[in-house]
Amino acid sequence: MTVTEATETATPASARAPASALPEIADPSRVSPKDARQLSRLFFDRLGVLEEGTPEYQYARNTLIEMNMTLVRFAATRFRSRGHDEMEDVVQVGMIGLIKAIDRFELTREVEFTSFAVPYIVGEMKRFFRDTSWAVHVPRRLQEARIHLAKATEELRSRLDRDPTVKELSQLMCLSEEEVNEARLASNGYKSASLDAAVNSSHDEAALADFIGAEDGALELVEDFNALAPMIADLDGRERRIIHMRFVDECTQAQIGEHLGISQMHVSRLLNRTLAKLREGMLTTN
The missing domain is CATH 1.10.10.10 (Winged helix-like DNA-binding domain superfamily/Winged helix DNA-binding domain)
Structure with missing residues (x-):
């Protein structure tokens, strides 16, 4: 896995000289999660006193990254429905979250590193989907409103046995009717269709472009x-x-x-x- 840009080096932690008072780990990525939790406290303790930019500091930091890569893979499993090709990108952005967590973690917080790091990792993954999943970029507020709108629509549809009205949706979502209509309009930007896409028609080789648009006299x-x-x-x-x-x-x-x-x-x-x-x-x- 490539995390060169974030770690500022492409060399595995095991190939660099270890810092004094730190154990030499042949392959940090193969350390079990249980051992990684114990070793991470030791490495964070040394990281806090080492001078940034020194070989010892880089060794400690990169070892922490490699030891805790299992956190990224664990967090990525909740997005496995996205497909194998996209999962590789998810893991990469998750590594960015892991590195941010390592750089900001302090033992004085008296919290397990895993509990501290997972929100950073998942946050980067969600940001990745928010920035890449929509065919047309819309504000985050409207992206979230689309999710709430879908849930509210499904709930009312099952309850009323019909499609809900805008007024009913606004009452359930605690939004104004104007905001509900805005969320509906924004939902159109989630997916796009090619103008060359075939459509069901009596015409031969009909495409979507044949049925939309008109000449504007203006x-x-x-x-x-x-x-x-x-x-x-x-x-x-x-x-x-x-x-x-x-x-x-x-x-x-x-x-x-x-x-x-x-x-x-x-x-x-x-x-x-x-x-x-x-x-x-x-x-x-x-």
Whole structure:
């Protein structure tokens, strides 16, 4: 198993010279869990007085890592349903949790190292699944809400013998209806399907892409907007102000006239003249 980056060395603990007052262990990874618990206290005791970065310190630290690898394998068994290929990654991230636990453990805590380390190991594994299992990344709050939503839906479905309503789910989950709908929407990001995926259809070789999506007529306006922008920029300040008030602020001509201190008729003439100028420019561009 490769944990080179975390341990800063690829050499097994058994191949390095042991620190004074520490036993030399031929193969730390083969130490039984019972013996590992006893030896770990001895190695942690020495680790606390050794200078970090010295060969003795590295020997003690790496021996602790190798002796306690069984904790990682034990924690990984709860995720065995994920498949063999993914399990290798689970063990690797679990090793990161083990190393973090070793670096932060102190004998003065008066707690067994195994009890201290397992939450770190499992935490790294759960973080791995949270970051890699979702097809679309969503906030952790919504990932957790999806789990609660699935449990609440199943409970109410068995109790009511029908699909629960949003109101019923919100009452059981102690969430607002808006939050329940948000969790439902976020659930769509857990799995994704290829647009080339075959679907049941009377059509030959039908794919999912054939049945979703539609042309957006508004896309045709993009070119017009790009062509219009520099023309509006070339207008004088009052013309731009009138265009903005009429089509952005949606003011009436009377309101524009009152704001500019001119008559509504004058506003109408200026607006028509400006629009004619823009229209001519667009026709020339096209």
